[in-house]
Each structure stands twice: as structure tokens, then as C-alpha cells.
Amino acid sequence: MDHAELTTEQVLKRDIPWETYMTTKLITGTCLQLLRRYDNRSESYRAQLLDDDGPAYVRVFVSILRDIFKEETIEYVLALIDEMLTGNPKRARLFHDKSLASEDTYEPFLRLLWKGNWFIQEKSCKILALIVSARPKPQDGIVANGEASNSKQKFTTINDVLKGLxxxxxxxxxxxxxxxxxxxxxxxxxxxxxxxxxxxxxxxxxxxxxxxxxxxxxxxxxxxxxxxxxxxxxxxxxxxxxxxxxxxxxxxxxxxxxxxxxxxxxxxxxxxxxxxxxxxxxxxxxxxxxxxxxxxxxxxxxxxxxxxxxxxxxxxxxxxxxxxxxxxxxSSFDKYKQEVLLGHLDWSPMHKDAIFWRENINNFEENDFQILRVLITILDTSSDPRALAVACFDLSQFIQHHPAGRIIVTDLKAKERVMKLMIHENAEVTKNALLCIQRLFLGAKYASFLQA
The missing domain is CATH 1.25.10.10 (Leucine-rich Repeat Variant)
Incomplete structure (x- = not known):
């Protein structure tokens, strides 16, 4: 079967040769005894064992994941832990029991995130997230596993785990x-x-x-x-x-x-x-x-x-x-600025309002003429005829109302972009492109006359 499609139930039907592992010294006699009591038992019986001696079982599971590398066995132990935590997520606290202070309970799961097949990765991720979320917060001198500072042994810290996840x-x-x-x-x-x-x-x-x-x-x-x-x-x-x-x-x-x-x-x-x-x-x-x-x-x-x-x-x-x-x-300029920055140009009243342009013309100088630059970018990138027409019109308004409008728009290389739009298939675009070019070449007075 494809390992990616394995279920916990299928994995738990396996027969794992625990006695062989003890013979080869991969697990201890105590581990074997605990596993015999736990393995292939009913959910209610296992729940009682975890209530009575939960940290001991966590120690067994972590040691197997640390010391045994056979894929089927790793999958089986992860399935046992997954079943244990699905039955009661609060059991994740068992991984932080004081009796496990000398165990690096994070390391096997963090390593298996990258080493195993999908079943192993998915279960390791889920289990690790639950264990991390259940850790006690530092108080009264109590610290979660992986946070002790006086140990000579190199532990996987909570920071290592979170960054790895x-x-x-x-x-x-x-x-x-x-x-x-x-x-x-x-x-x-x-x-x-x-x-x-x-x-x-x-x-x-x-x-x-x-x-x-x-x-x-x-x-x-x-x-x-x-x-x-x-x-x-x-x-x-x-x-x-x-x-x-x-x-x-x-x-x-x-x-x-x-x-x-x-x-x-x-x-x-x-x-x-x-x-x-x-x-x-x-x-x-x-x-x-x-x-x-x-x-x-x-x-x-x-x-x-x-x-x-x-x-x-x-x-x-x-x-x-x-x-x-x-x-x-x-303000009206804030609204205008948002419209331009979002690229949603339309014939809202402010575009053709002479008072708006007179009162706000100096605002166009903010951030090195950012709004003008965005209008020119719209001419290059937009496929919306309405946005192109409004952008051309607004450039012509800037040329008309700013004392150095023609020079600034020319320096920003808008002329070439506008001229390309004079042959656009949309009549509204060509009309406003023409108006902009007229103001660039002839000045505001003559362009107004021609427009009329």
C-alpha cells in the first residue's frame, strides 16, 4: 500500500516483534513489559494505563523513535501516540512531566518531519504541534522540557522546535x-x-x-x-x-x-x-x-x-x-490617492473638478511625485480603457495646474507612453491621450482652446 494513504487504524493492526528488539538490546526489559501491557488492548484499558503511568509510556515511545529506524515500527509508534492524543489532547502534557526532564522529547518528532514518508511526516507534525502547545509556561522555576539551562546534555530547545516547524x-x-x-x-x-x-x-x-x-x-x-x-x-x-x-x-x-x-x-x-x-x-x-x-x-x-x-x-x-x-x-486627495494606488481609476467627480486640482496640486509632489509615477505605470500596464483614459486626463490636468507641469511630466518620460495611446482602439482613450499631448506641446491655454 502507498504509505501516503495509510491510516492510523491500518497501521495499528500490525504485529511488531518487540521481543526481537529486546534481544538485540534496542529496547529494555522494562520497555518490553510496558509494551506487552499496552499493545493490542482496548481503548478503555489503554486509557487506564495512561492515567496510572502515562509518563512511563511516553518515555518508551520516545526512546523507540530515537533508537529504532525501521519504518514500519516508527509508523506504529506514531500511530499509538496519535491515537493516545486524539482520545484526549490533554495527554500532550505527559511529554512535559518532571520525570522526563532528562529526555529530549522533541528531537525524534522534529527529525522525522524531514526523514520519513508522508504518514510519518503528517503524524510527527500533528504530535509535535500538540506537545509544543501543551508545554507549561515558565513560572515558579518550572520549565518545559527543552528549556532547562543547567543540563550539560545538548537538548532540542523550544526555539529549535518552533523554527523547525x-x-x-x-x-x-x-x-x-x-x-x-x-x-x-x-x-x-x-x-x-x-x-x-x-x-x-x-x-x-x-x-x-x-x-x-x-x-x-x-x-x-x-x-x-x-x-x-x-x-x-x-x-x-x-x-x-x-x-x-x-x-x-x-x-x-x-x-x-x-x-x-x-x-x-x-x-x-x-x-x-x-x-x-x-x-x-x-x-x-x-x-x-x-x-x-x-x-x-x-x-x-x-x-x-x-x-x-x-x-x-x-x-x-x-x-x-x-x-x-x-x-x-x-480628504478628497486621500480618496484620489487611494483610487490611483489601487489602479481603480474612474470618472469620479474630483478628476474634472478645477478646485480639487488647484487646492491639491502641491500634494502631487509627495514622495518624489509618487502619484504621477503610478499614473504613468498605469499607462504601461493597464488593459482597462477607462483607467487609461482617466490617467491621460489626470496627467493633462497636472500639466495645466502645476507651474512646472510640462517639464516634470516630460522628465518622467510620459510623452512616449501617451503618444502610443493616441492610436488606441477605444475613442475615450485616444481623445484624452490627444488632450494630454496637446498640453505637453502647446501649453494649457491653447489645449483648452482646442478642446473646446
């Missing part, structure tokens, strides 16, 4: 080891681990945020809805971390989140996206972008629906109020 998770998101389960497994694990500050930091440093963006898209099947939910959960956790917010601001994340919240009917998905948007609202230019993308109308539509979650209703109310405040605060 992030490295493996990013590798799965880039090139999954399993075609259908690699990405969901990585996202599921990531959603559990991003509460850790070090994981957030390592994930952002590994350029992991961009790997999440393509996964933020409306879902149809139950499996894809769960993946979407957990991906959005990751983004929500990252929305509390400034360096991640900086990356989200320069990606397509916001537009994708809004597409999801607009089309999703699953309450848990809507809730996590709305909570994320609420977090981002006050950060940088997110508020202005949300206004530009029409989020207020979407929020008002969502409020009219019947939701059972009070946190969601509260978040929708807060988001609505915040968006209304943003609309009040945005």
Missing part, C-alpha cells in the same frame, strides 16, 4: 509532500501555532505570509471551506503582528478577504474575516482601501442577515462605525 510548514505550502493533504495539514498546524510570538516572527521572516494569500478565495466543498476557514484564522492571528500587517498591506489580501466575506454563507468563515478586517481597519491605509473597495455596503448587507454569534454582530457594528469615521476623515 515553521520551516517544514512553509516547505509544505510551497511544494506539498502529499498532493491533497500537504497544504491542509500545514494550514491546520499553522493555525494552532501562530499564537506563539516566535512562530509569527519566524513565519514572516520566512516570507510565509505570501504563501497564504492564494488560499484566501471563496470555497464550495466542505473540505475547501475548512481550509479557507483555517487560512483566514491564520491571517486573523497575523493581524495582531505589525510586521505581518506591513506585508498584508502590500498584497492582495484585503481584496481577497472582502471577496470571501461577500460570498461566504458559513458563519465561522464570515466571523473570522470580519474580526480580521476590524483589526486591520485602523492600520496604515487599510481603512481608506476598505472604503474604496465598498466594504461599508457589504457590512450593512451582512448586518441584515440572521447571525447567531454575538461576537460577529458586535464586530460588524464596530466595523460599520469605523468605516463611517474613515469616510468622514478622508
Amino acid at each position: 515553521v520551516e517544514w510548514l512553509c516547505a509544505q505550502l510551497k511544494k506539498p509532500s502529499h498532493p491533497s493533504r500537504g497544504v491542509p495539514t500545514a494550514i491546520n498546524c499553522l493555525a494552532a501555532l501562530l499564537k506563539e510570538p516566535l512562530v509569527r516572527s519566524s513565519f514572516v521572516q520566512a516570507d510565509g505570509v505570501k504563501l497564504l494569500i492564494p488560499l484566501i478565495s471563496p470555497a464550495s466543498t466542505q473540505q475547501s471551506i475548512q481550509l479557507l476557514y483555517e487560512t483566514c484564522l491564520c491571517v486573523w492571528l497575523l493581524s495582531y503582528y505589525e510586521p505581518a500587517i506591513d506585508y498584508l498591506a502590500t498584497s492582495r489580501a484585503l481584496a481577497r478577504l472582502i471577496d470571501v466575506v461577500k460570498s461566504s454563507t458559513k458563519e465561522k468563515v464570515v466571523r473570522v474575516v470580519v474580526l480580521t478586517l476590524r483589526n486591520l481597519l485602523s492600520k496604515g491605509t487599510f481603512g481608506a482601501q476598505m472604503v474604496d473597495l465598498g466594504l461599508l455596503q457589504i457590512v450593512q448587507s451582512l448586518k441584515a442577515q440572521a447571525w447567531s454569534d454575538e461576537d460577529l454582530l458586535e464586530a460588524l457594528n464596530q466595523l460599520e462605525e469605523g468605516l463611517k469615521d474613515n469616510i468622514k476623515k478622508l
Whole structure:
């Protein structure tokens, strides 16, 4: 059977020759005795053994994973641990029992993330994430395994584990080891681990945020809805971390989140996206972008629906109020700037408003004429005739209203780009390209005359 398709139940049906391992001194007599009591027993009987002597069984399992390299046996022990933790996730605390202070309980799982087949990798990831999340927080002199500083033995530290996990998770998101389960497994694990500050930091440093963006898209099947939910959960956790917010601001994340919240009917998905948007609202230019993308109308539509979650209703109310405040605060130039930076050019009133150009012409000098440069880039890259026409018109307005407009636009090499558009198939584009060229060559007065 393909190892990638193995199940825990199938693996646990194997007969492992524990006596042979004892004969070859790969396990001790005590290990053999414990395994005989535990192996092939009912779930309730095993649960009692774990209640009575859990740390001893953890010691046996970890020592086998450390000392035995036969794949079938590794799979079997991982299946035993997986069954143990699935039955009661709180048993992950057993790996941090004081009696195991001299055991490196992290190392075997971290090593197996990279060494084994998909079954081994998947189980190691799941188990390691649970063990890490269950570790006691340092207090009263108690430290989790791997954090002791007075040991001469080289232990795998919690930092090693978290960084190793992030490295493996990013590798799965880039090139999954399993075609259908690699990405969901990585996202599921990531959603559990991003509460850790070090994981957030390592994930952002590994350029992991961009790997999440393509996964933020409306879902149809139950499996894809769960993946979407957990991906959005990751983004929500990252929305509390400034360096991640900086990356989200320069990606397509916001537009994708809004597409999801607009089309999703699953309450848990809507809730996590709305909570994320609420977090981002006050950060940088997110508020202005949300206004530009029409989020207020979407929020008002969502409020009219019947939701059972009070946190969601509260978040929708807060988001609505915040968006209304943003609309009040945005000056006409802020709105214009957002429109240009997002590339969503349309004939909104400010473009043809002479007062807007007179009052804001000096604002175009910000950041070394950033807005002008973006308008010129739109001429090069956009396939939208409306955006091309508006960009040509705005350049002509700048030439008309700025004292050095013709010189600046010429220096930015806009002339060649505009001239190419004079033969565009769209009449609106050619008309505004012609107006821009007239103002470049003839000056504002004559161009106005010709336009008339």
C-alpha cells in the first residue's frame, strides 16, 4: 500500500516483534513489559494505563523513535501516540512531566518531519504541534522540557522546535509532500501555532505570509471551506503582528478577504474575516482601501442577515462605525490617492473638478511625485480603457495646474507612453491621450482652446 494513504487504524493492526528488539538490546526489559501491557488492548484499558503511568509510556515511545529506524515500527509508534492524543489532547502534557526532564522529547518528532514518508511526516507534525502547545509556561522555576539551562546534555530547545516547524510548514505550502493533504495539514498546524510570538516572527521572516494569500478565495466543498476557514484564522492571528500587517498591506489580501466575506454563507468563515478586517481597519491605509473597495455596503448587507454569534454582530457594528469615521476623515486627495494606488481609476467627480486640482496640486509632489509615477505605470500596464483614459486626463490636468507641469511630466518620460495611446482602439482613450499631448506641446491655454 502507498504509505501516503495509510491510516492510523491500518497501521495499528500490525504485529511488531518487540521481543526481537529486546534481544538485540534496542529496547529494555522494562520497555518490553510496558509494551506487552499496552499493545493490542482496548481503548478503555489503554486509557487506564495512561492515567496510572502515562509518563512511563511516553518515555518508551520516545526512546523507540530515537533508537529504532525501521519504518514500519516508527509508523506504529506514531500511530499509538496519535491515537493516545486524539482520545484526549490533554495527554500532550505527559511529554512535559518532571520525570522526563532528562529526555529530549522533541528531537525524534522534529527529525522525522524531514526523514520519513508522508504518514510519518503528517503524524510527527500533528504530535509535535500538540506537545509544543501543551508545554507549561515558565513560572515558579518550572520549565518545559527543552528549556532547562543547567543540563550539560545538548537538548532540542523550544526555539529549535518552533523554527523547525515553521520551516517544514512553509516547505509544505510551497511544494506539498502529499498532493491533497500537504497544504491542509500545514494550514491546520499553522493555525494552532501562530499564537506563539516566535512562530509569527519566524513565519514572516520566512516570507510565509505570501504563501497564504492564494488560499484566501471563496470555497464550495466542505473540505475547501475548512481550509479557507483555517487560512483566514491564520491571517486573523497575523493581524495582531505589525510586521505581518506591513506585508498584508502590500498584497492582495484585503481584496481577497472582502471577496470571501461577500460570498461566504458559513458563519465561522464570515466571523473570522470580519474580526480580521476590524483589526486591520485602523492600520496604515487599510481603512481608506476598505472604503474604496465598498466594504461599508457589504457590512450593512451582512448586518441584515440572521447571525447567531454575538461576537460577529458586535464586530460588524464596530466595523460599520469605523468605516463611517474613515469616510468622514478622508480628504478628497486621500480618496484620489487611494483610487490611483489601487489602479481603480474612474470618472469620479474630483478628476474634472478645477478646485480639487488647484487646492491639491502641491500634494502631487509627495514622495518624489509618487502619484504621477503610478499614473504613468498605469499607462504601461493597464488593459482597462477607462483607467487609461482617466490617467491621460489626470496627467493633462497636472500639466495645466502645476507651474512646472510640462517639464516634470516630460522628465518622467510620459510623452512616449501617451503618444502610443493616441492610436488606441477605444475613442475615450485616444481623445484624452490627444488632450494630454496637446498640453505637453502647446501649453494649457491653447489645449483648452482646442478642446473646446
